[in-house]
Amino acid sequence: MARCWRKTNLEVHHIDKKDGNGIENAKVLCQQCHEATRTYGLEGNSPHAFTQETKDKALRNAGYQCECTRIGNCH
DSSP, X not given: OOOOOOOSSEXXXXXXXXXXXXXXXXXXXXXXXXXTSTTTTOOSOOOOOOOHHHHHHHHHHTTSSOOOOOSSOOO
């Protein structure tokens, strides 16, 4: 499966805004892939921000690279 190659401007995205702020609900995306998600920027109940510890762990787990694996060009 193809993976986005970006390693800069990384953000930690909530996979599901209702599933909390644990590492299991965190996905690392570059800014462009994050903005391309269906929920980015939607008004409503935003989840609480991840702790810095969770962000750091998510980045380490992702190898400091975007985890987007959408088919085709993700940008």
